[in-house]
Amino acid sequence: MVAIDQRPIGRTPRSNVATYTGMFDHIRKLFAATPAAKKRNYKPGRFSFNVAGGRCPTCEGEGFVMIELLFLPSVYSPCPDCNGTRYTQSTLEITWRDRNIADVLAMSIDEAHAFFTSENDVLRSLTVLREVGLGYLRLGQPATELSGGEAQRVKLASELQRAQRGDTLYILDEPTAGLHPSDSDRLLAHAQGLVDADNTVVMVELDMRVVAQADHVIDLGPGAGATADVSSPPVPPSR
Numbered sequence: 751m752v753a754i755d756q757r758p759i760g761r762t763p764r765s766n767v768a769t770y771t772g773m774f775d776h777i778r779k780l781f782a783a784t785p786a787a788k789k790r791n792y793k794p795g796r797f798s799f800n801v802a803g804g805r806c807p808t809c810e811g812e813g814f815v816m817i818e819l820l821f822l823p824s825v826y827s828p829c830p831d832c833n834g835t836r837y838t839q840s841t842l843e844i845t846w847r848d849r850n851i852a853d854v855l856a857m858s859i860d861e862a863h864a865f866f867t868s869e870n871d872v873l874r875s876l877t878v879l880r881e882v883g884l885g886y887l888r889l890g891q892p893a894t895e896l897s898g899g900e901a902q903r904v905k906l907a908s909e910l911q912r913a914q915r916g917d918t919l920y921i922l923d924e925p926t927a928g929l930h931p932s933d934s935d936r937l938l939a940h941a942q943g944l945v946d947a948d949n950t951v952v953m954v955e956l957d958m959r960v961v962a963q964a965d966h967v968i969d970l971g972p973g974a975g976a977t978a979d980v981s982s983p984p985v986p987p988s989r
């Protein structure tokens with residue numbers, strides 16, 4: 751069973767769309783495979799902001815430093831040494847198609863989709879992220895900045911990019927909340943694809959356009975369904 755809920759994909763700025771979906775592993779390998787990186791013996795880990803090596807030692811790869819204020823809550827400010835790029839200057843000197851690793855993390859998913867043409871391992875993640883309506887997110891956008899609905903769609907995309915094995919029960923909590931109708935339609939096409947591949951999809955959903963496409967509907971709440979018992983007190987709605 752795969753439960754895809756609205757909980758955050760991470761509680762620190764160290765987790766983001768690129769790391770969560772695994773596509774950053776492929777991107778780091780591309781950078782490590784460039785002639786300039788090989789000459790300096792830079793391995794994929796050099797391009798990680800989560801381990802020491804190529805990341806900025808001042809902010810330890812967060813891009814931000816915490817400034818403690820007397821009598822006031824602490825504030826985050828862009829790191830003065832790396833200017834928020836998260837990396838050391840020598841790491842940033844390595845480019846792949848004229849972009850360094852910080853440039854890539856600053857790209858939106860739509861921009862990255864146009865940039866990583868022919869890199870199928872990276873494109874697979876980017877394609878599903880666009881198809882669940884997240885093309886506007888930046889690759890390096892911290893998980894802490896994502897809404898519950900966005901986090902859920904990142905999880906859904908991560909699941910969709912995997913090889914489908916069938917016989918899996920997917921439970922989604924209002925996956926189309928906040929989505930433009932055209933993006934809802936694309937997300938539903940994916941859900942239908944899961945069903946067509948012999949999986950089961952259970953959705954909590956309020957949008958009647960989405961409900962109308964279900965094979966079975968269980969109507970919950972006050973006055974629900976044809977057999978609702980009107981003599982019992984109504985259950986207060988949960989929201």
Ligand SMILES: [Zn+2]
Nearest residue numbers: 806809829832
């Ligand atoms: Zn820094």
